[in-house]
Amino acid sequence: MSDIMHKDKGSILGPLKSLAFFSRQPVTEKLEPREASANYRGFHVNDWEVCIGCSTCQKVCDNAAITMVRIPGLPEDPVKGVRNERPAIDYGRCCWCGLCVDICPTSSISLTREYVHTCREEELDSYFILPDPNGIHGKYFPKGWTKSADADLVDLERQPMSEMKPKKRRDNFDEIVDGYTDQQAIIEASRCVQCGMCHDSCPTHMHAPEYIRAIWEGDAEEAVRQIYRSNPFSHVCGRVCTHRCETACSIGRRGEPVAIRWLKRYAMDSVSDKRIREIAAEDKVDYVTGKKVAIIGAGPAGLTAAYDLVKQGHVVTVFEALDKPGGMTRYGIPEYRLPYDRLDADVEVITSLGVEIRYNTRIGQDVSMKDLKRDYDAVLVALGLQNGRSTRIPGTENEHVRSSVDLLRRITQGEAIDVLSTVAVIGGGNVAMDIARSLARLQKQAYGKVGMTVAALEDFDHFLADPEELKEAREEGIKILDSRGPKEVVISKKGKLKGLTTLGVVSIFDEDGRFAPRYDETDEQLHKAEMVIESIGQMSDVSLFGDDLTEQLEWNRGRLQVDDDGRTSVAWLWSAGDMVHGPDVVHAVADGHRVAASIMKYLES
Amino acid sequence: MSKDLNIWLDNLLEDIESVQFRRKSSRRVRVDVAAEALPALLELLQGHASYVHLSAITCVDWIEEDEFELIYHLWSYEAHSLVSAHTRIPRDPGVYLSIYDLYQPAAFFERDIHEMFGVYFEGSPDMEKFILTEWNGPPPMRKDFDSEAFVNQTFEWEEYRPKWLEEIEAEGGGITTRPEDVRR
């Protein structure tokens, strides 16, 4: 149905209609380039201070137009997750679709309103550009297509991890964290952009992008295989690691980092223990070298080294003073964070490869260092830090002033300890939280209520313990005070412990950064307590070496001195783990690998 | 009226044994039929069920099952419904009947599929090359033809040497990851 009239006869006056155009304004288009719209997809700019070189833009580019270029001089910090690489774009291939802008985790790259670039054929190199904050020609153009909240292609929210409610968990040591379901794991694993920052920042360089991808593909066994390339303590690390990977995760720049630690736990829990043992044994050599290595201490450092050594065909014997393996992971970390059977599963993988652990054998007592030097080709000392330090404030000689490390060991061993109804803890690190929360549970079991106060030097903005620990401890009824320094343990005339007095903290470090706390003498508080627990640091008991050996070794402020490979000044002796590098599980694992490589090189020569 | 037509067709197709029938929504129907029976089905649909419009013929290369799947999409102006008739032919001879006598638009699609997949349609009026008139290689849409590999072998890529890259390389930096390294 047409609504226009067709006259079959034309009119001679028809052309006169065009006279009307004399009064019309012509439509004029300017010749010079005009400013583009606010949303325009023009040439790229990249803010080098925000860009971390994660190369996610390179992965999403559909024309393979982006190349990563390393630029010396830019900041490079694997721990924080910053690389000194920046994207370079081939404008012969780019189609200016803007997907790179939409997926950039840090929102550093954007498109401006610039759109003119001409060159002659000899200048074709000008098509390969390195976008920087100044733009392709150095002229300022306002931004066009930039990151927008409703079109962000990265998923900024993590899958929530469910855990036991405070009411249910306050009086028992059952594991708090539930772990991911299959569907949650796949969704969480899909958030990963495979940038590899986690791999760079992990102390033992775990192949996290690979195992996350395997989880996403539904192949938990492949994930376990990738995990075992670098960490045989993954049931443990999947629960309690300090997750430097998550700090470096590029998604964590603007959102919540990928839950790399929980995904590791999911992969390890999804595969049966038997199958994990088979996967770990896959690349074990089938010959025996005839060399023997002794390892003192069945903790993460010692057992990781044992795992590497036995897979290359060496005979390994581990001497453990206590009656169960694991070291601090068993005797320091409470069961509600790390169930013992999971730790046992990790250790069983290592013993199933042929490592012998002799329990209840204390070096220096049952066996001497001389015996080890005679019977073995190399010895690794990985004792850990078994003893707690003391503040030595007045009153700490009382029998009810205890060290956290000692108490945690007794609780793990199932010894009956004095559970008193009001307790004060000095210290604000993760170990302080561990002992406070463990004792709070025992108090709830014995008395039905919690009487626990924690006094830490640091203020809440700089608290040493993890924020999750703090939150969960408060939920369990523990009172936590910041910026309080211990003054005195108050003892009554009859020798009964009445409480702890603390002073307000003015500053912790002096101008040179040394530890020298200053207190406000006028701000004194008394915390009623029947027991005071000190959790201010750990140290190692090195008496096992004996006088001669202690003479020969080199020491640094009470700690054994080792080189980068873990060798001491004595040719056949190595040391690794907490005792040389400070308390941290994954650093101990990394140490174990390093030391094992060094021992293997020594044994071959 | 159109709803009745759909109901009649659904009932009819369900009764036929060699035809697998599934109505996906009010306007989409999927029918799976053996290769010998397809022309008869199309005649039925065109003649009796008013499916006069052939929208497209698609070919899918299921290389792992060693089969080509041919899908005939038919639309009815009266019933407002689309029937996709799926059939499979073995990959090796890759020969099938033409339906040009039923639907004239088939000539274009059959010629296109012949060129791109190598399937020969007997009885189609024109099986000569149309789009790739100077191509002598294998039918390019088959899964065993890797077009990226072909491009990399036949053509040379231009290397860029811009000034800024030379300056960076002088300082010790340089290209770390090329886009080809991360393509999956």
Added chain:
Amino acid sequence: MRPENYQAISQPASNEYELNFGPNHPGIEGNYAFRVKLNGDTVVSARADAGYLHRGFEKLMEGRLWIQNIALVPRICVPDPVPMEVCYSLAIEDLCGLEVPERAQWIRVMQLEMSRLAAHLFAFGGHAATTGMYTPMFWGVADRDLILDRFEELTGGRVYSIYNIPGGVRREVPEGFLGRLSSLLDYLESRLPDYDSLFFTNQVFVKRARGVGTLTQEKALKWGVTGPNLRATGLAFDVRRDDPYLVYDRLEFDIPTEQGGDALARNLIRRAELKQSIHILRQVIERLPSVTGPIRAPIPNPLAWNVPAGETYTRVESSKGELAYYIVSDGSDKPYRVHVRGPSAMHAVQVLEKLAIGSRLEDIAQIMFSLDACPPEVDR
């Protein structure tokens, strides 16, 4: 076809000669070759020769992630890229079961109609040029430029907007955009009388176009003609009405038809559709501010997105006819097969060849433009 590969055909009759129409010819829309054999001025046989715009999109799309293809897809049809993007996104949403938020659906309808306006202005401008009337062509291209300005403001790109993504659209409508679009529609409506007197009712054109390339309804149905070309033969079929998608079932619009089936009728249909598109756009402009909500349904990280296995056939009404995508997914992060069925697959090849026979040399270009045969869709 390279010159060295050209093979001359033997001449049977003395007054028949072969003419290569295209690929570079102002009478050809796009790059397309049309070999006609003429007897004097009359076409005796015609053969289409495509391939000058073959970029291998169907193969390319199999090697890229689902989201990377949104940059490839608009390039399949150059004058009217938006229906391509929308059809691709609709197909993926069908496979995934994604629910597109209502606001995004209205924005998509707005884009589709704007693109239809732009494509029709281009098409009948081109048709005018083939008859030697260049002024309507310049007018058409200039007015289309104003529509492209609106696209630039909304999507960031003038022609290839790359604005639709599976799940919705990529950016929110800018402030004041609806007002500017509305004044643009006023302007276009005010121009229609000019177009009418210069072009549509101008006897110079009407006499030229009447009776050229006549299609009857039976022939049209037999040859698989769709879109405005089919409506010009009297059959009121429009995918928006009979196979509705997005929010077209809530909009009010007519389906114009003509009875002639010749080039003039097809042109008049396009002019009538201009008015209908303007009418639809006004409804959208009125409705859009009150439709709130997100502009996108959330999709997983595009680098790790597996679309569930399945297949779907999605159809859209582009300005040229029925556009359909057949996508097969095998459950991985890349498409297994994407088949693009452009409307010009029928029009530019068989229909054009058959209609050209018997027409005169000067009318071939007119037939092609009046059919709005778009070679990029044929070649992909």
